[in-house]
């Protein structure tokens with residue numbers, strides 16, 4: 001094994017990281033992870049910590065999920081790749097489609113279109129939404145609506161519906177015809193409304209107003225995360241997603257649920273949409289579908305949307321979209337094993353129970369440390385703290401302070417993620433209460449050092 005300094009130097013010399021300034025690797029070298037077991041990761045220096053990030057919201061079953069590893073190895077032996085473009089398919093992807101059909105039956109989703117990850121899933125859903133309206137003879141429905149603070153990946157379509165300038169500005173011009181609605185974000189919103197239910201009503205009214213302004217007949221779809229993840233775990237009031245569903249239905253607008261994070265149990269329910277009692281028209285999934293062990297994703301399609309495509313006789317419904325890795329047999333085998341394990345372990349219940357412990361622990365830390373302006377979560381294992389340098393004015397925290405919290409937490413046993421002013425926690429769903437305590441104790445040490 002090469003030593004840490006040697007690897008850091010090579011890392012800075014030869015690769016660029018997503019979501020980082022290229023010079024960061026030199027000035028602030030990343031942690032070099034060389035091994036992982038259970039819910040713990042190990043760095044090149046042999047230091048082991050609980051992974052409060054869960055890889056990147058995706059390693060729901062931890063790093064030692066043998067059935068998924070075995071399934072990948074077996075499939076590599078039998079059929080390592082074949083295309084699912086018109087004319088060929090494979091046995092594993094057929095089996096997976098039947099399993100997913102059953103898994104998503106309560107969400108009303110009965111067909112799958114496969115992708116290589118979350119951004120691909122978003123791009124696919126946006127394209128299918130436009131095509132759906134064209135097939136139905138409403139070619140004028142081309143625009144998209146989404147939430148400010150929403151995150152929908154990095155393809156040009158996804159970036160266009162993203163609601164955070166950091167992922168947009170340097171890549172403009174993006175897709176025309178994308179409009180953003182205020183998110184139900186109680187800590188900061190244009191209405192200065194702190195009551196979640198009232199804020200939900202205001203945001204729904206803003207959606208209605210935007211639809212009226214644009215003209216309902218010009219809008220293809222509204223895309224949203226049931227709980228906003230990367231934007232800092234913004235949990236809407238329970239009235240919000242049902243309200244969006246109702247408005248979309250009223251105006252003939254498709255509702256795309258971006259569940260790249262929330263599908264497969266993270267919200268404490270099997271899907272975020274189900275959590276709020278909503279059936280979307282299209283659902284984007286990826287990440288935990290293979291426990292992060294293989295790049296893979298799927299767009300799930302509602303029966304009534306599928307019928308529009310399948311009954312078309314004009315040729316307009318032929319899908320001119322897809323990826324070399326759509327329906328990859330190794331991804332399919334990984335997903336089959338992963339869904340089986342996810343259900344066998346019933347991880348959604350552990351996500352809800354451990355999530356409640358983590359959320360309560362973070363609230364206790366907020367009572368102790370002035371820097372914690374807001375604590376969000378309470379629905380499964382997705383929680384965030386928004387740091388402020390002053391609670392009254394909510395002035396954002398400086399980079400150095402939040403960096404100290406993260407670094408000292410790491411030294412004390414937990415990897416946590418910093419995104420802007422937020423510390424985000426999205427650990428594996430197989431976490432124990434002891435692991436939750438480890439994360440909380442490590443963060444306590446981090447805040448004490450930064451205070």
Ligand code: PLP
Pocket residue numbers: 117118119120122151152153154225229230258259260261286287
């Ligand atoms: N959509 C949501 C809600 C996400 O959280 C992410 C990634 O975090 C994506 C889309 C993009 O997924 P990927 O990074 O796999 O392309």
